Amino acid sequence: MNLIQRLKIWKELRRLEARVREEPSPGTFVDLGQVFINLDMAERALQAADDGLLLFPDSTELKKLRTFARRAVDRVRIDELRERIAKNPNGKLYSELAAVQSEAGDQGAVHATCEEWSVRFPHDAGPWMWLGQSHLQAFYRSIAARDGGDAVQCLERAIGLEPKNIRARILLAELFYRIGSTQRARTLLDAVPREGDDGDLQNLRRQVSAARPLGSDVDSLLRAAEDNGMLPNAPPTAAVPVHGDEGIASIRDALAAIAEMEGVEKAAYIRGTRALVKGDIKDGKDPFLRTVRVVAKAGHRFSRRLDIGSFKRGVVQGPFGVLCICCYGEVLAAVQCEASAPTERILAELQEVVASSLYAMGVQQ
Amino acid sequence: MNPIQETLEELRRVAGVKGCMVVTNDGLVVAQSLGPRYREDIVAGLSSYLAMSTNKALEEGGLSGFESFTLHAAHGKSVLWSIGEAILIVLMDQFAEVESARRDIQAAAQRLRRTARIS
Numbered sequence: 001m002n003l004i005q006r007l008k009i010w011k012e013l014r015r016l017e018a019r020v021r022e023e024p025s026p027g028t029f030v031d032l033g034q035v036f037i038n039l040d041m042a043e044r045a046l047q048a049a050d051d052g053l054l055l056f057p058d059s060t061e062l063k064k065l066r067t068f069a070r071r072a073v074d075r076v077r078i079d080e081l082r083e084r085i086a087k088n089p090n091g092k093l094y095s096e097l098a099a100v101q102s103e104a105g106d107q108g109a110v111h112a113t114c115e116e117w118s119v120r121f122p123h124d125a126g127p128w129m130w131l132g133q134s135h136l137q138a139f140y141r142s143i144a145a146r147d148g149g150d151a152v153q154c155l156e157r158a159i160g161l162e163p164k165n166i167r168a169r170i171l172l173a174e175l176f177y178r179i180g181s182t183q184r185a186r187t188l189l190d191a192v193p194r195e196g197d198d199g200d201l202q203n204l205r206r207q208v209s210a211a212r213p214l215g216s217d218v219d220s221l222l223r224a225a226e227d228n229g230m231l232p233n234a235p236p237t238a239a240v241p242v243h244g245d246e247g248i249a250s251i252r253d254a255l256a257a258i259a260e261m262e263g264v265e266k267a268a269y270i271r272g273t274r275a276l277v278k279g280d281i282k283d284g285k286d287p288f289l290r291t292v293r294v295v296a297k298a299g300h301r302f303s304r305r306l307d308i309g310s311f312k313r314g315v316v317q318g319p320f321g322v323l324c325i326c327c328y329g330e331v332l333a334a335v336q337c338e339a340s341a342p343t344e345r346i347l348a349e350l351q352e353v354v355a356s357s358l359y360a361m362g363v364q365q
Numbered sequence: 366m367n368p369i370q371e372t373l374e375e376l377r378r379v380a381g382v383k384g385c386m387v388v389t390n391d392g393l394v395v396a397q398s399l400g401p402r403y404r405e406d407i408v409a410g411l412s413s414y415l416a417m418s419t420n421k422a423l424e425e426g427g428l429s430g431f432e433s434f435t436l437h438a439a440h441g442k443s444v445l446w447s448i449g450e451a452i453l454i455v456l457m458d459q460f461a462e463v464e465s466a467r468r469d470i471q472a473a474a475q476r477l478r479r480t481a482r483i484s
Contacts, residue, residue, distance in 0.1 A: 021414050021417065021418065022417065022421075024418075287425060287426040287427060288426055290422070290425065290426065291422045291423060291425065291426035291428070294418060294419075294421075294422035294425075295418070295419050295422050295423075297418075298414065298415050298418035298419055298422075299415065299436050299438075301411075301414070301415075302411050302412075302414065302415040302436065302443070303436065303438035303439075303441075303443075305407070305411055306403075306407070306408070306411055306438075306441070306443070306456075307440075308438040308439070308440045308441030308442075308443070308459075309438045309439025309440040309441070310438060310439050311436065311437075311438050312437050312438060312439060313436075313437040314434065314435065314436050314437070315433075315434070315435040316419060316423070316431045316433075316434045316435075317431065317432050317433045317434075317435075318423065318428065318429055318430060318431040318432045319429045319432070320423070320428040320429060
């Protein structure tokens with residue numbers, strides 16, 4: 001690309017950036033992302049797609065742009081890591097490369113990287129861990145005995161090279177438990193110190209000790225699972241006290257209580273593409289939802305770029321009354337009320353809704 | 366010192382106020398009292414963006430433009446006050462009491478509006 005072409009693109013870029021601000025639509029975000037891609041600025045294209053999806057979460061073209069930009073970003077990262085590996089190969093770089101390839105969903109590339117890694121560093125457990133996890137993923141998806149056998153082989157090799165590898169022991173123990181080889185699962189878990197147990201590991205230990213043993217021959221258990229098309233034991237369940245439905249019900253109740261407060265006209269709780277509405281709102285297509293989404297998004301951008309942290313609360317006043325918005329990440333609660341309504345109390349209630357919904361989702365604040 | 370600048374300097378002395386500025390709706394700086402911490406072009410651009418996006422979203426939702434927008438972020442607070450063809454932006458620290466400064470901000474906005482009308 002010559003200088004004149006480049007200058008033209010930069011000019012176009014400035015125009016599109018202004019258009020995105022003034023007339024946001026999926027099309028304007030896609031046009032902007034396309035220019036970033038033409039300028040080899042994949043990360044900016046990804047950012048444009050993410051910004052667009054916040055405003056238009058259902059846009060197929062923005063999702064396509066995001067996938068394309070993500071791939072471009074991954075490609076750049078992979079090339080960079082390959083270059084660094086060529087100059088100074090080490091296990092950490094190979095692990096990073098396998099992680100990027102795995103995130104990009106290219107299991108073939110992960111296998112090739114691990115093969116090269118294991119040849120160069122034969123005493124490193126890393127490649128066997130990655131291969132084990134890759135086969136394990138394939139096994140849980142297809143229940144093919146061959147994938148299961150490969151996963152067992154790789155994870156056992158990782159443990160052989162690094163006997164203190166707790167992660168490999170847990171993954172293998174879970175696999176043995178799922179296919180019914182509970183005795184082998186127990187032996188593996190007994191070698192894992194109990195001090196560092198998290199909720200998942202505690203559940204696994206509990207379920208392994210309660211499960212009925214089906215045999216100890218791993219190959220025949222894997223074949224039996226393949227023949228039956230299912231695994232005899234369910235995955236370890238998380239011990240989360242609040243169930244999804246109960247969480248939603250409590251949010252709905254809290255929102256209904258806010259909608260009944262003096263002067264409140266509309267109340268909404270939005271999480272990603274989903275919304276709960278109360279008050280004078282017909283359905284999820286009410287323009288109020290889009291209005292508060294866009295205002296919150298603009299508030300986020302303003303705060304971040306001004307370097308004052310993330311946007312938490314906003315109060316917009318006008319002839320229409322007052323809009324109160326509270327948000328945390330992708331969760332947002334908002335109200336439209338009369339100017340005489342107790343806005344401080346409403347904001348406190350909205351904050352409570354957002355906080356309790358985050359608790360229900362298991363997000364740590 | 367012109368009356369607009371005078372009003373801003375006075376507002377800057379209110380507790381918790383770190384800086385203030387008047388920009389036209391399309392982002393041109395009319396006057397400012399920001400101090401070294403903030404860059405005027407950035408504050409002007411962002412404020413214009415926030416005001417325009419908010420007004421556009423309100424209009425699309427069948428509502429009229431805003432009179433004031435109070436924003437609380439993790440490390441700071443800001444108040445945008447519409448003064449006709451321009452906006453008064455007040456930047457405050459995270460511990461500032463917006464409610465107690467509100468009267469001063471409103472008075473400053475009214476003075477600025479009057480000044481703009483006279484000139």
